Amino acid sequence: MEQTKTLSTQEFLKSLTILYVEDNEEIRLQLSLFLKRRVGELITAANGQEGLTLFASRQPDMVITDILMPVMDGLAMARAIREQNDDVPIIVTTAYNDDEYFMRSIELSIDRYVLKPTDPHQLITALEKCARLLWRQREQAEANRYLRFVLDIQPNLLMVVNDQRIEYLNRAFLDYLGIESVKQFHDRLEDLQLKVSLDGADYEPINQNNWISRLLKEQEKPPIVYLKRNCPHGAGDHEGEVRPFAVTVNAAPESGKYILTLSDITFIENQMRNLEEIAYTDALTGACNRARLEGVMHAEMHRAMRHRSPLSIVMFDIDHFKKVNDTYGHNAGDDVLKKLIELVKNNLRASDTVARWGGEEFVLITPESGSEDARLLAEKLRKLIEQTEMPQAGGITCSFGVAQYRAHDSIRMLVERADQALYEAKSKGRNQVCVDS
Structure with a gap:
């Protein structure tokens, strides 16, 4: 995260849109003047319901909200926001020290608390801490998007395995199986009629409980997986075709994840079969x-x-x-x-x-x-x-x-x-x- 150290937090704040929800008009006006000089765009609301509507339409980067407000309180709004976006940072400003409010805040994973009367410098400190967290999240998301892009442009079938469960299949893999997502893969695993061979002779059906662990154990001799091709919407000349794939397993450093590469060896297997036919x-x-x-x-x-x-x-x-x-x-x-x-x-x-x-x-x-x-x-x-x-x-x-x-x-x-x-x-x-x- 070297870029996070050199990035000006103040400059990053200038690129963000902030939703500020406060029912007290005087406090709202005072803090709005302070915040507008430090953030890219400030959106204000007088209660939780109004704030929720603005959040849905404007999709701000961060939310600052009071707790006790008419129509809809701040925690009720935060809960509704979390249902739409679980990652957006939420800062709560409150004069209350009631344990019940803090317990509810913890349940909602509120990021920061600023006590009233609000000290603008404490508020900006909380904003900067949330901004740095947001920047790291976006940096990681960008890295993940790049990784998915790299995986998706590969012609080989690739899967990412975490704790013996598939968490990602690249585009080539999904297209080959005729499915749209990893969730569909798990839901339809039995229907996909996958088979695996660990010794080159016996091909056993794959199920949720055995195949990943068995593939990961075979490090010296690449196992062979047989996959049935399912073209989307039943189209294509190769619908129902079963092809052999050699599996190569690579461990991702310090992550506990594995990247499995499945290389189509249909040509090689056909050549071997032809040679065997000639030999015998x-x-x-x-x-x-x-x-x-x-x-x-x-x-x-x-x-x-x-x-x-x-x-x-x-x-x-x-x-x-x-x-x-x-x-x-x-x-x-x-x-x-x-x-x-x-x-x-x-x-x-x-x-x-x-x-x-x-x-x-x-x-x-x-x-x-x-x-x-x-x-x-x-x-x-x-x-x-x-x-x-x-x-x-x-x-x-x-x-x-x-x-x-x-x-x-x-x-x-x-x-x-x-x-x-x-x-x-x-x-x-x-x-x-x-x-x-």
Whole structure:
């Protein structure tokens, strides 16, 4: 507050508008002459009701009022003023020392008291003290306005957190959520469908009690928050879109507040997803590759054990595929593999996974399916493949081996049993389904 020290209080008073309320005309005239030489503008009133009307219309910077007045007393007027403006400095002049008046004054947060008969120098001292306080308030308000301006021009979503409660959201944040204020944010938090991930895998719904504290704890690895976009009035092409944001937490020095910056990482996440797709997808057929298959199988085996639910796999390959390559060429063989997996994918559930095990050999993972359900699926696929015309090669057939997961099976044990069932189907003449016993 270096500027407060160098600022002339007398000059600052010259810029202020003061409301002076006094029912005694002689006192009012005398003090008015004194005050007019020291303040920018002086507005006078003869009672509390008149003073309240002038306050509403003129919005003075400070108020000086007597207590005991007709129509409306000074404290009643002060209470009404406080309802309109809680910050305006109020100075009371009174000849009364009744405890009740002072208690009421304390309740109203009266800033200064000057006893009657009013000593003009005591009054000006009280005015100067209030003026310095007012200047500091305005200086702080200006700093806050500048801070809000700086925050509002940022393209990133920003929030200010105080004692684990959001006290400010910048314009970009409000516009993204389609709301107008922080109050709306708190009122509609459950409807906004916010989710948070602290480990990059599990996204939990956000509620008033947990999310800020959890975000503040994650200092080393930025958490990811998923926000649903709500365009104002339901407009915009991206209404309902959910985007990921990386959260950076910065502590405001000596204030106990935190500024959280949410950076949109949609592009980065899409790039990572694309890279993951490339890393875990068979380039020729579009099925999962073997590395991805083992990860999915490991997860599904744990889930089956945890929930005591059935899980089966189906291993299948193309009968006499070498003859296709030898007769029509490897390009034709590649086209057959692509057409085969397209056909299989179109006849699986969303929870099923198909992966290329190697060459013309593939594996299906079918969660929540016992060996009989998996056999029926394999039989359905076998018939569809048999009835489908393949590029250049014409008709082909496939053989299938089914195995159901058993407690304490390893991936290798489960695959070996499915492979044995497939070998049995081959040995029995191909183009059929066999189930591991």
